[in-house]
Amino acid sequence: MPDITLQSALAQVTIGLIAGCFYAMLSMGLAIIFGLLNIINFTHGAQFMMAAFLAWIGLTQVGPWLGMPEFQIGFWPALLVAPLCVAALGMAVERLLLRRLSHLDHLYGLLLTFGVALVTEGLFRHAYGVSGQGYEPPESLQGPVDVGFMLLPKYRVFVVGASLLICLSTWYAFERTRLGAYLRAGTENPRLLQAFGINVPLMITLAYGFGVALAGLAGVLAAPIMQVTPLMGGSILNIVFAVVVIGGLGSILGAMVTGLGLGLVEGVTKVVYPEASTVVIFVIMALVLLLRPAGLFGREA
């Protein structure tokens, strides 16, 4: 075991926790979309990437485009605008394309979202290449913060706090409110819900938009931490799919708990045995599949 101080170990665990926050937000979005549309949203990674890019474009490109070099859309507005834009695009795709496939085998929805992801990533690659773009966090979040036992970059503490808040309120909204009850009823029996006077197609569109917006939020939050590149969505989605399999498809609580937990596990592994840190999630996945094929929080079908 390498010689490590408590400081650096905690730093690794924090990094793991941050990764876990992104996994949790992305897999919650996937869970919501899967719950109502019954498709795996392969565009999720591209939507995450697109929001990060929109934030970057807002900060560095919009001014020159408008001929006003001073003008920029900063981090705080981007946190709202970018997810909304991505969600609006997503809802348009749902209305125009996905809806037409809802009566078919779920394979087709999955393939369609994959096609949309290819187009999106291809366009961004064409426009910006694959090299990463840097994104500075806002000034108010730069510098370290003393959390008692160690110094941490302020921005990372903010990301953990913000995403925990988002995850918990999403979970609360879905599991503990009347709106959530409708949504869950929609996943069980949409026709019955419609008979009660609920506009189910609208609900599905909005739920898709909300799931996409979660991915978008994660994307903007990730922009100052990761390099903003067209490849960032694909690489994180690979892990998020494993998280989804481990947590159990469609379980919102499972997505949140598994996402955070696996991020932490990854961080701890980086301290104990760095070489294994990327494979540990897949090892856990294989074990879970052997013992509980439905995933930790999934229902046996």
Added chain:
Amino acid sequence: MPTTLRLFAALVAAALAVPFVPHLIYPVFVMKVMCYGLFACAFNLLLGFTGLVSFAHAAFLGTAGYVTGALMIRLGSHPLGMPAAFLAGVLAAALAGLVIGGLAIRRRGISFAMITLALSQVVSFLAVQLRWTGGEDGLQGIPRGSLFGLVALSSDTAMYYLTLALFAAGFLFVYRVVHSPFGRILQAVRDNEARATSLGYETDRFKLIAFVLSAAVAGAAGALKALVFQLVSLNDVSLHTSTEVVLMTLLGGVGTLFGPLVGAALVVGLQNYLATLGDLVTVVIGLIFILCVSFFRRGVVGEMLHRAVPRRRPGAQARSRPAQAASPAEAA
């Protein structure tokens, strides 16, 4: 002789002539189409005739490619090197199929697909991490060796005829499986699993055998591809390749025997033709994906059969099955 076989014989006969007219049609291109055609056939055995969606097929293509390539680099000069490496590649893919299929078969539908996807990520992860796979570089300069020390395969023409022979063997194998009693059971499982179970078939076992067979044929395509192009790269085991084979199958016609070949030829041709577009090729492929899924779900061959062959059971097949084109295809 059934129509399908007669058509295939004509196709092979035409392919025999290709090395004599290289200015008309480039043999290396045809070899690439045959490799991917076989790959798509393997995938279609599962999707079209068993109703299982796998996102792990690149893992089988790549596993076989890496094993064959690594063995050829070590014993390529031995007279039995090439056949041994090829068989080892196929076996490795079948083994990977047994492991991945064995784990995934316990879930149905979209969960099954997700598990195959996640497990194939493990394979691509191993391809980066293991030493003998060459990591980011992949395996390059794989020797082609010789056929039992008699025919040197370094010549493209010799390699072309070997590829054609193995491709034809693979296609006929899939044909044989589909038209065997075993294949009928697979199609029964696809159409109505509950009924197949109630007839006394252990559907999980049949699905697993189909999965392993499909993995092995995909492995044959991968081993062949490693020999033809003398390189194996990370792209071969990537999710991208797994979805490309879905596109080939869908574009040509799911559940038809010739569909995957047509689809492979179209996609490979498109990639060659559009190579100068750079990153926009992805955009074009993505758009084809969207159009195909939205408006053209029968695929080229499926659409042709649908028009040519009157439907024997109008409206019988639920339109929601991915293998909707299957019933007219069996008539062909």
